[in-house]
Amino acid sequence: MSQNATREYDQLRIDGLHAFYGESHILHGIDLVVKRGELVTLLGRNGAGRSTTLKAIMNMVGRRTGSIMINGEETMSCAPHNIARLGVGYCPEHRGIFASLSVHENLTLPPIVRSGGMGLEEIYTMFPNLYERRFSQGTKLSGGEQQMLALARILRTGANMLLLDEITEGLAPVIVEKLGEVLVDLKNKGLTIILVEQNFHFAAPLADRHYVVEHGRIVEEVSAGELHAKQSVLDRYLGV
């Protein structure tokens, strides 16, 4: 038991992951590894399969094959509601703020899955706007505030691996900057973060490594140190 606990597993290890929505085959054998405390991005064009990779980790796609190990535990046969309990916090594309819940209810909705999460007070200090508007309807917040709420919501649960899907999409530069600061903060706290991001300039300075996804496969792995050398390769894949 103590041996297992001290043994260093990768936070996330995906081998040969295929995913399907009905008849359509979206992921064609994803392999990737994320070490504890790393911030890794999934880059790629729209429809490349980045969001689906996150959803597949959460067991939110129609059918999956292959292997997804979280902290050394195989999760392919895990029910969706048990994935979060392994310490995974998921922030979906378009944020998933509930309209019929107040800001406070949205924030406290996800159950605590691990000890060591941020307390309500700490969260409200980090995001003072949310405190001011805690009794408002969740979807009455501005886009930026909703994104803060979606992020704050999973920080409270104690999740130590965050899956963040397009969190900067459609937000003003000043908000994006604030999000960047929050991510640096979280990384310093030792959280593992997997970022699906369209905005390469946002992701580049934050990430330890980048995976480029195309047609449901990982086609390139670039570490932070290689960014400069591989810039032309990235440009080609991302079409910038």
Added chain:
Amino acid sequence: MSMIFGVPMAVLSGQLLIGIINGAFYALLSLGLAVIFGLLKIINFAHGAMYMLGAMGTVILFDNLGVNYWVALFLAPVLVGIVGVLVEYFLLRRIAGQDHIYSLLLTFGVALIMQGILTNIYGVSGLRYSMPDMFKGGVNLGFMFLPYYRAWVIVAALLVCFGTWFMIEKTKLGAYLRAGTEDSQLMQGFGINVPLLVSLTYGFGVMLAAFAGVLAAPIYSVTPVMGSHILIVVFAVVVIGGLGSIGGAIITGVLMGVVEGLTKTFYPPASSAVIFLVMVIVLMIRPHGLFGKEA
């Protein structure tokens, strides 16, 4: 004797009272339908049968085991709730995500089976359930006579309706329910056991119907087909109110009972059709119902 629009005050208030009581039943039943529709996205055609099971169960428990009214008021809904959880777990769950028509047919079939079995055993002529002694008699309010039991039905139904509204709108469990209604997949992603929540919600929804059934046992005729009669009206109430609003289901239920009662006073021949007339008008003006949200 004072008259209002050519109708004696006592007659008017008597009909109003009956209207409010019928409305209380409509409210309880449409509330259950709305709760179930919210999370499961199915129209529960077995709802009338569950109401009937509540009433029949009350009589059967009394006749065979001597279970009194107060115990039945608690026990019958719990038993029917368990039936509901089993129906959800073994039947509805298997067709989740399929076209609406499947759940409609399935719940309709469940209702027919329950009705059929009980008709076979007890016939359709109705069982007798005598009023609990403490509710015999009534009080003269001056302008009308108010039987104690009718007053109790109104109070009990409104309390349960308010309690349900409070639970859904103001508590943590209710927040789960509301959030699950919007996006149950994301809820599950947060670690909430949505399949369990779905089972319990269906069970709770049919418990409300069974509770209405127990309340109905001493004043309505208790037969295996009593549910199918009231269900048609309740569906019209639900269409008028619009599914998806808890408060709306309650208000529309009481309101339609009153409308029915008033029609009975002023133009009796139209009383059984008036709710459907209102339904047609509402559908023409507000297709999503009075309290419904745009789909």
